[in-house]
Ligand SMILES: Nc1nc2c(c(=O)[nH]1)N[C@H]1C(S)=C(S)[C@@H](COP(=O)(O)O)O[C@H]1N2
């Protein structure tokens with residue numbers, strides 16, 4: 001009984017993303033559904049075109065206290081985002097790469113493909129980077145976002 005209750009709770013309310021930055025966040029899928037959401041049409045690494053839906057990385061990082069726009073200067077320019085996945089794959093982005101005031105790159109943390117939840121090898125969360133022609137940073141199975149500083 002107790003276990004059954006636990007599993008129905010985890011289906012909707014388990015933490016799917018931990019964010020470490022000036023403010024730490026532990027987000028469930030329902031938390032992500034309350035952020036400003038975006039859709040983007042993009043082709044995956046197999047050439048399949050889909051509509052992906054989710055939250056811009058910028059939105060999540062703003063909630064974690066990261067500064068963008070005019071405030072992204074000085075010491076912040078040596079900070080970076082480390083994205084980690086369930087299978088231990090890791091990719092980094094410099095903060096200006098995520099800032100719409102620096103350029104056009106728009107990175108989506110997607111939780112849906114053609115209206116279906118992302119599952120299995122691809123899910124629960126995947127980066128969609130429409131302008132990026134190589135797929136190495138289109139991380140699947142994203143579990144954490146960490147803001148870090150270059151040490152030296
Ligand atoms: N979680 C995770 N995401 C990942 C990878 C990975 O190993 N683990 N490989 C990346 C690479 S190098 C590419 S080219 C694309 C497609 O990977 P695939 O060719 O292994 O399907 O996913 C990217 N996302």
Ligand SMILES: [Mo]
Pocket residue numbers: 135136
């Ligand atoms: Mo790759």
